Every structure is written in C-alpha cells, then in structure tokens.
Amino acid sequence: MKKQPEFVAKVNDVAVRGFLHRPERTPAGGIVLTHGAGSNCRSALLVALAAGFCDRGWMVLRCDLPFRQARAQGPPAPGSGERDQAGIRAAVEALRRETPSRVYLGGHSYGGRQASMLAAREPGVAEALLLLSYPLHPPQRPEVMRTAHLPDLRTAALFVHGTRDGFGTIAEMEEAMSLIPARKELLAFPDAGHELITGSNRRRLSDVIAEAFVSFAGGQSANHGWCRAPNKR
Secondary structure: OOOOOOOEEEEEEEEEEEEOOOOOOOEEEEEEOOOOOOOOOOOOOHHHHHHHHHHHHHHEEEEHHHHHHHHOOOOOOOOOOOHHHHHHHHHHHHHHHOOOOOOOEEOOOOOOHHHHHHHHHHHOOOOEEEOOOOOOOOOOOOOOOOOOHHHHOOOEEEEEEEOOOOOOOOHHHHHHHOOOOEEEEEEEEEOOOOOOOOOHHHHHHHHHHHHHHHHHOOOOOOOOOOOOEEEEO
C-alpha cells in the first residue's frame, strides 16, 4: 500500500486528523476507523483494515480521536468520552464531504465503544457499525459491564472478537449483544487476543474482516468460513 498523505479538516470547530485512503474507482462505500485507548490511527490493525477496505473499492478515513490529538501517549482522561464522540461525529461528516457513497463507522476497543455510544444517541450518524474487540468489561472484572447504552442501539453492528480477549468472552459478548434491538452479528477469531492481529495473520484477518463487513453492510451474512459466526439474533 502506498504511503498516505495526512488528512486534516475542521467540522463545526472540531478538528479531524488522520489519513484518507482513496480507492482507484468511484467509492462503493466509505468508513471511518478509530483506534483504542492506548493507540492511534497508525496502529497496525487500522492500517491493515484500511488497505483491505480500499482494495474492495471503499474510501477509508482512519483518524486520531481528540484525546490522542491532545497528547501523543497515554489513555483518555476520565470524562473525555463526550469530546471523543464529538470527534467521531466530525470525522464522519468530513468523510461525507469526500464521497457520495454511504458512510459507515468502525472502531477498535475504546474507539468502537465511543462509536456505539454515539450511534445509540444519534442513530443516523452512520449506516452501520464495525466494532472491533469491544471492551465489554475491564480484564478480570466482569462485574463492570459496559452495556448500559446497548438497548438504545438501533444501528446495525458487526462485532469482531478474539476468543482470547480479556475484555470479554464470546459467551459474554453474545449475552450483551442480545440487548441490542438492531441487526447484529458476531465474528469470533480463534486464539486472537484484544489486538486481533499478529504479524502472521495481519493480511488474512484484515481481508476477512473487510469482506465480512462489506457483506454485512449489504444486508448479507458476514460468515466467511475462516471466522466463526456463533450467533445472529
């Protein structure tokens, strides 16, 4: 994949900063990808996924959340969720300005959680969600479930989760997803942890996820064989 130029925009005084991947043909779709609490938009997962989607004719904006724009390292400060959600909303609008296609929203861990919380409050913010390693609860603390907003989520969501993810077991994810009234599916990757990818599975996993979400966005099942799709409610 060729090196991408940095993308900078401002929407309603909210800064958007990241990298825009343009396909060689008219975009078939557009997706914003956000990162986790300990990472940024240059993470190996987001870079690999951007390539996977772009190869399938989608435009991709992988962007830094406001907390990461404010400082290069460290987790988001307590209470920064609302600001980060405003940043996600601005990124979606920035991408809409670049493509006439439908726009979707994806995020890894913290980024996905904030995207889902935004969508629960504003159902029209994106056509569907790609939630990668949703942080259902802190590791070894299953009593602290991050599910309060899920009954209000009316945007279709594809969850992607590793069977070794310490932030939630597959069974816990299935139970949490039963709270969501919208269409949803779960793709589980055997032996994958919270980061999902390794050096050996990077390209294969990103291709499978991109292909699965393209199918999901089109209203089809996201089960593509290599991943397990244990539940669809």
